[in-house]
Amino acid sequence: MERWDVVVVGGGPAGAACAAAARQADPAARVLVLDRAHFPRDKVCGDGIAPEAFDVLEGLGIDRAVLTAGYPAVERLRLRGPGGASVERAMHRPAHVVPRVVLDERLLTAALTSGAEFRRHTVRRLDVHPTHVDVDGVLEATVVVGADGAESVVRRMAGIPRNRPTRTAIAIRGYAPEPAQGTGVQLITTTAQRWPAYAWSFPLGDGTANVGYGELVSSGITRGGLLAGLERLLPGVAPVGVKGHRLPLSNGRPRQPDGRLLLAGDAASLINPLTGEGIFYAVLSGMLAGRAAVRGATAGAAYRRALRARLGRHLAHSSLAAGLSRWPRLMDAAFRAAGQDQRIFDDVVHLGLADGRLTARTLAAAVRALR
Numbered sequence: 001m002e003r004w005d006v007v008v009v010g011g012g013p014a015g016a017a018c019a020a021a022a023r024q025a026d027p028a029a030r031v032l033v034l035d036r037a038h039f040p041r042d043k044v045c046g047d048g049i050a051p052e053a054f055d056v057l058e059g060l061g062i063d064r065a066v067l068t069a070g071y072p073a074v075e076r077l078r079l080r081g082p083g084g085a086s087v088e089r090a091m092h093r094p095a096h097v098v099p100r101v102v103l104d105e106r107l108l109t110a111a112l113t114s115g116a117e118f119r120r121h122t123v124r125r126l127d128v129h130p131t132h133v134d135v136d137g138v139l140e141a142t143v144v145v146g147a148d149g150a151e152s153v154v155r156r157m158a159g160i161p162r163n164r165p166t167r168t169a170i171a172i173r174g175y176a177p178e179p180a181q182g183t184g185v186q187l188i189t190t191t192a193q194r195w196p197a198y199a200w201s202f203p204l205g206d207g208t209a210n211v212g213y214g215e216l217v218s219s220g221i222t223r224g225g226l227l228a229g230l231e232r233l234l235p236g237v238a239p240v241g242v243k244g245h246r247l248p249l250s251n252g253r254p255r256q257p258d259g260r261l262l263l264a265g266d267a268a269s270l271i272n273p274l275t276g277e278g279i280f281y282a283v284l285s286g287m288l289a290g291r292a293a294v295r296g297a298t299a300g301a302a303y304r305r306a307l308r309a310r311l312g313r314h315l316a317h318s319s320l321a322a323g324l325s326r327w328p329r330l331m332d333a334a335f336r337a338a339g340q341d342q343r344i345f346d347d348v349v350h351l352g353l354a355d356g357r358l359t360a361r362t363l364a365a366a367v368r369a370l371r
């Protein structure tokens with residue numbers, strides 16, 4: 001049977017970062033990326049990419065200018081709270097909006113220049129042995145990394161159940177002319193109705209935007225309800241190419257087990273529970289998983305430690321903030337405080353899009369604004 005050092009299941013952001021990192025950590029490692037899709041392929045997403053995601057990728061030798069070519073930076077973000085409090089400011093560092101059908105192919109192509117190989121293959125079964133993992137009876141891998149997204153087969157094979165419905169969101173997205181409420185800015189708007197729920201409009205720079213709407217799965221929302229929610233928050237928007245997908249949130253993430261099966265990105269439930277952002281966490285966890293994967297039998301434990309060291313504090317803070325955000329008045333108070341102080345705005349953005357903390361100054365200002 002064919003033998004590989006690292007088999008990465010999934011060629012999205014987590015898988016691409018993982019493959020590049022494994023080759024960077026051990027240039028002699030034989031690394032194979034498997035994906036059921038032929039690239040370029042679409043992925044249901046808001047297409048908004050935090051600058052910190054590009055920082056991680058640049059550490060792997062993947063150039064942000066190549067990934068974002070043709071898509072201008074978006075400097076400003078407008079947030080609207082469930083009670084109507086609204087703030088618009090320049091972000092500390094601009095974000096980008098690149099359709100995933102474009103981004104993921106560029107990213108995978110860049111990652112494969114590191115010397116990893118790609119094969120189209122749908123993984124269905126893994127058998128873990130003391131010395132290796134058998135992949136569908138056709139490949140043997142020293143370590144397998146599950147970067148296979150929200151419905152991860154690798155996770156199921158590792159015996160880890162899905163997130164609970166209260167820890168999973170579902171959202172639709174489509175493409176439309178930029179809505180009048182948010183021209184040239186990233187817009188995230190929420191409503192007290194069906195809270196917690198939000199809509200977004202992320203401009204592509206050509207007069208169109210990625211627009212979408214999401215809620216928790218536990219709300220029992222249907223596709224019709226998601227479309228109605230989008231119309232309620234962005235009236236008159238008429239998207240094409242509307243598709244839905246689940247978002248496993250990081251406040252329901254499982255423990256990474258020891259051993260030869262690693263989980264990264266959505267497969268590891270690493271989506272920010274405040275904002276639904278997942279690309280930064282996918283490339284960061286993919287990078288850490290790739291570095292650990294070349295260590296063989298001890299990979300799982302090494303990866304768990306690395307993830308905790310790099311993201312543990314942030315994950316605790318974003319989970320706490322997600323719990324507090326269930327109180328809509330506090331969200332409005334935080335947005336009012338962000339409107340009064342750029343540093344609080346920056347803290348809120350950093351917590352929602354990258355590895356920031358729920359800072360004391362944000363909490364104190366939100367409590368003051370509440371009064």
Ligand SMILES: Cc1cc2nc3c(=O)[nH]c(=O)nc-3n(C[C@H](O)[C@H](O)[C@H](O)COP(=O)(O)OP(=O)(O)OC[C@H]3O[C@@H](n4cnc5c(N)ncnc54)[C@H](O)[C@@H]3O)c2cc1C
Pocket residue numbers: 009010011012013014015034035036037043044045046047048049050121122123124147148149150151152153171172173212244245246247264265266267271276277278279280282
């Ligand atoms: C509606 C919506 C809006 C979002 N908006 C944003 C946003 O604006 N910004 C942001 O940062 N995040 C956003 N997210 C989250 C983001 O899309 C994910 O966090 C991100 O795609 C995770 O990357 P990944 O590499 O872990 O998984 P994916 O991107 O899902 O990639 C998984 C890959 O695995 C492959 N695969 C799956 N099963 C198998 C199998 N059995 N065998 C082989 N291959 C397999 C798939 O074909 C796919 O290519 C959004 C999510 C949704 C649903």
